[in-house]
Amino acid sequence: MNVVAISKVLANDTRLSILRWLKDPEENFPPHKDIDHFDDGVCVGYIQDKAGLSQSTISTYLSLMQQADLIIPTRHGKWTYYRRNEAVIDQYMKSLRQMI
Amino acid sequence: MNVVAISKVLANDTRLSILRWLKDPEENFPPHKDIDHFDDGVCVGYIQDKAGLSQSTISTYLSLMQQADLIIPTRHGKWTYYRRNEAVIDQYMKSLRQMI
DNA sequence: TTTTCATATCTATATTTCGCGATATGTAAA
C-alpha cells in the first residue's frame, strides 16, 4: 500500500466520484438487469453513463483504481462489475492520517 | 478548501515529506541562527537541504503548498519561514474521510 | 549605497496525465 500512489489516483474529480458512488450503488445507479443486488459492485457501462466520459477513459480509470487496489473487479458474463476494496481504503486513510 | 486540489499537492513524495517534517522541526532541522524556536516554522534553505532538490523547485513546491493553504509563510528579515496550517490539514482529513 | 544573501519568479525541457477514437478481446446470442 503506497500512500502517494493512491493519492495520485484520488487526485482526480472523476475517480474520486466513482469511489464515492460505489459506496451507495442503490442510490447512484439503476438496478442491473440480470441480478437484483450490487454485491459485486456496478458494471462499467453504468459508471460511464454517470461520469459522462468516454468508454475508454472510464475503463482506463477503473483499471488505474484497480491497480491501486482501491476497487475489485468481478466478471459476470459480458459485464465487469467493480466494487470498493474497503480494507485498502481504510488502510489508506489510517496511513495518511498518521503520516500527515 | 478543495479536497482534490489538496490531494494533488500531496500526491508527491517530496511535498508530502515536507509536510511531515514540519510536524516536528526540532527533530528534522537544525536550529535557526537568529531565533531559538520554530514557532513560525522552518526557513526555505533548511527544507531545501533536507529535500535535496534545487532551490527553485523547493520554492515552487512551497508556493504550491501555500496556495493550497497547507502551510503559512512568515517573513523574518531575509528569511521566509513556513509552518503547517493545522486547521486546513485537519479539515482536509475530515472531508476526505467523509467523502471516501 | 553597493554588495551580499535568501527567496521568488521566469523560462525552458522532459515526463506524466488527460481524454479520445480506433481497435482488440472475450462472451453470449442468433
Add this chain to the structure above:
DNA sequence: TTTACATATCGCGAAATATAGATATGAAAA
C-alpha cells in the same frame, strides 16, 4: 460459427507537472 455487445487496450495530441538554471526582488551587511 457468425454476429453483436461489453469491456480492455493501443496510439495519439493536448494539457499539466516536475525540475532545473537564469534572473529578479527584497532585506541586511559592509
